[in-house]
Amino acid sequence: MALPLSLWLLLLGAGLVAAADPLMWEELPSMPANLGEVASGVCKGNKGIPHLVVVGQGSLASLADTDLTLVFNVKTRTWQKGAQRPYKGNHHAAVGVGNRFYLIGGFLGDSAGRMQVYDCRKGQWSEGPRPPFASASGATAAIGDKQIIYCGGITDGDKAKGRARPDCARYDVKKNTWHTDVPPMPVGVHHAAAGCDGKRVFFFGGRTSSGNRVTGGVGHTQIYDPKKKARQHGAGGRIIGALCGRIQRTKRRTCTASVPPLPVIAEPHGPRAYDTVRTWSSSTQPLGPAPLSIARGGMGAVPYLNGKLMVFGGEAQCPKDRPSCEEKSEGRTPNGVYNRVDVYDPKKDTWEELLYAMPLPRHGIFPQALGDKVLVCGGNAKAGRQGESNTCSTVHFAGGGKKP
Numbered sequence: 399m400a401l402p403l404s405l406w407l408l409l410l411g412a413g414l415v416a417a418a419d420p421l422m423w424e425e426l427p428s429m430p431a432n433l434g435e436v437a438s439g440v441c442k443g444n445k446g447i448p449h450l451v452v453v454g455q456g457s458l459a460s461l462a463d464t465d466l467t468l469v470f471n472v473k474t475r476t477w478q479k480g481a482q483r484p485y486k487g488n489h490h491a492a493v494g495v496g497n498r499f500y501l502i503g504g505f506l507g508d509s510a511g512r513m514q515v516y517d518c519r520k521g522q523w524s525e526g527p528r529p530p531f532a533s534a535s536g537a538t539a540a541i542g543d544k545q546i547i548y549c550g551g552i553t554d555g556d557k558a559k560g561r562a563r564p565d566c567a568r569y570d571v572k573k574n575t576w577h578t579d580v581p582p583m584p585v586g587v588h589h590a591a592a593g594c595d596g597k598r599v600f601f602f603g604g605r606t607s608s609g610n611r612v613t614g615g616v617g618h619t620q621i622y623d624p625k626k627k628a629r630q631h632g633a634g635g636r637i638i639g640a641l642c643g644r645i646q647r648t649k650r651r652t653c654t655a656s657v658p659p660l661p662v663i664a665e666p667h668g669p670r671a672y673d674t675v676r677t678w679s680s681s682t683q684p685l686g687p688a689p690l691s692i693a694r695g696g697m698g699a700v701p702y703l704n705g706k707l708m709v710f711g712g713e714a715q716c717p718k719d720r721p722s723c724e725e726k727s728e729g730r731t732p733n734g735v736y737n738r739v740d741v742y743d744p745k746k747d748t749w750e751e752l753l754y755a756m757p758l759p760r761h762g763i764f765p766q767a768l769g770d771k772v773l774v775c776g777g778n779a780k781a782g783r784q785g786e787s788n789t790c791s792t793v794h795f796a797g798g799g800k801k802p
Contacts, residue, residue, distance in 0.1 A: 423757050426470075426790040429775060430477050431456065431463040434786035436776040437501060438699070438764035439494030441518040448472040448768055449518050451480070451499040452775050455488035455762075457786040464488065464507075467516065467523075470775070470790070472768065483516070483523045485509040487555075489610070491538040491592075492699075492764060493546055494518075495571055500526070502548050503555065505534040505610065510555030513569075530567045530578050534560075535610070537592035539599045539699075544571055547580060547599045547622060552588045557610040562586040566622070583620050584680040590620075593700025593707045595744050598623045602709050602742070605695045612715045612734075612781060617693035619681040619742070626677045691740050691749045692728050696761030701772045703795050707742045708752075710774060711735060713761035713781045723781070734781030735759045758789050770795050 433454030443449045450470040456463030464487075467480035483501065487509030491502040501514040511532030515524050533551025540546050546569040552560040564586030568577045583601065590604030599622045607614030681689035694712035701708050716723035716734045724731055729738030729751075737759035739752040760777035773792045779785035 423754065423791055423793045425757075426773070426775070426792055427475055427477060429468050429470075429788040429790055430479060431466055431468065432460070432786040432788045433463060433466070433468070433776040434778040434783070435488040435762040436698070436764050437490040437492035437504075438766050438773075438775060439492045439499040440766050440768055440773075441494040441499045441516070442497045443471070443518040450766060450768070450773055450775065451494070451516055451518065452764075453483060453490065453492075453501065454776055455783075455786065458783070469518075469521075470773075480516070480521055481523055483514050484525055485512050485514060487534070489535040490514075491536040491548060491551070493538050493540045494766075495540050495543050495546065500538075500546060500569075502529055502538055502546075503533045503536050503551055505552075505555050505557055510534050527574060527576055529569075530576055531563065531565045533563055533565075533588070535588040537587075537590040537601055537604070539592040539594040540571075541594055541599065541624065542596065545569060545624075546571065547592075547594075547624075549580070549583050549592070549599075549601060549622075550587050550590055550604065552608075552610060559609050561608050562588045562604075562606050562614075568624075580622065580624075581677050583622075584678050585616070585618055585620065585682055587616060587618065587620075587695075589695030591695075591697035591700045591709055591712075593702050595702055595705075595707065597625070598744070600700060600707055600742070600744070602700060602707075603690045603694050603697065603712065612695075612713060615693045615695055615714045617681070617690035619687045619689050621679045621687055621744075623677055623679070688742075688747050688749055690742075691751065692730075692736070692738065694736060696763075696778075698762070698764035699766060701765050701767035703767050703770070703772070705743070705745065707744060708765070708772065709740045709742070710765045710772070711737065711739075711756055711760045711763050711777070713778075716781065729755060729759075731759045733759070733779060733785065735761045735779065735785075754793065757791060758787065760785075760787060760789075 436454035438452045452468040469480045485507045487504035487507035490504040499516040513526035515526045534555035536551030538548040549566040553563045564582035566580035587604030591602045601620040605614040694714040697712040723734040737755040763777035765774045775790035
């Protein structure tokens with residue numbers, strides 16, 4: 399529940415809350431169905447009106463809801479059921495660009511290794527070109543309206559034993575083509591959250607375990623900078639000399655005396671090795687970016703507002719030696735999900751937790767920024783395959799941008 403405005407202003411004047419903190423949470427009209435493990439994105443419909451598109455996994459009591467495409471008209475604040483997507487799975491990666499909503503990979507429904515595209519103006523689905531690799535629960539973000547970066551996930555959508563893969567690919571929106579010129583992540587993860595500050599792509603948390611299990615949670619911050627071009631080498635090729643990595647806080651450079659093996663990624667014309675250190679920075683590296691405050695996965699997308707990246711909710715493995723999963727100091731509920739909102743400042747490389755927690759803690763969400771608000775619709779109120787929700791909430795951030 400939000401603080402009264404008078405109290406918020408009092409705390410603001412006393413310096414106890416930041417001006418960028420949200421003023422309030424608001425409940426929007428509920429979705430027509432309960433969906434968990436959702437993928438969402440904002441795209442422009444007719445007359446440029448923003449629409450929020452949501453797909454996901456129906457509850458065990460209503461599996462047919464997995465087929466649904468739910469579309470929220472921001473102007474009329476109403477939900478509609480759109481056309482069914484060709485490959486009806488879950489744990490898709492997703493992003494909205496222009497008037498299109500892109501789904502990549504997923505579990506079940508032959509969705510791993512597929513790109514599905516929803517046209518918000520026509521209300522129709524089509525199949526896009528296949529990504530260079532197949533995975534489920536990967537992470538994706540758009541850099542402007544020109545390219546989409548897709549990384550990680552569970553190999554081949556194998557829920558039982560698929561490994562967490564580090565592979566990445568780039569989709570050219572205008573040319574409708576995939577490219578493999580993005581080096582692999584320093585650490586392969588699935589169930590990570592991804593966002594973009596307009597220049598770089600950030601991946602937070604996720605899991606390193608094999609298969610679709612709530613284990614192996616990490617708090618890594620992994621940042622891809624496309625302006626730092628990757629040097630490519632043939633299989634077994636090496637970089638002559640030292641590898642140098644940029645130290646963000648001091649802007650000095652540090653070099654290693656030895657050269658580690660280069661990651662190799664499969665290609666149609668033979669394998670290539672990449673200089674990952676040059677294009678990626680990771681909290682797993684010495685003097686790398688600050689890690690996520692609480693290691694976890696299942697946060698979906700990372701909205702970017704006020705120059706900050708925001709990580710909502712999530713889930714983690716409950717301790718086996720304790721009778722309850724609850725950990726109030728971390729914002730973890732007895733149901734094993736989080737209500738916390740962590741905010742990362744990419745310029746200062748610092749984290750802070752917002753005072754205004756999610757009114758309904760969830761994982762399997764896909765928060766979306768729209769103007770000066772963030773929309774969080776659907777998801778799971780309990781860890782694992784349970785607690786599918788039709789709740790749709792929005793939180794307003796002062797100075798977040800122009801209203802839609």
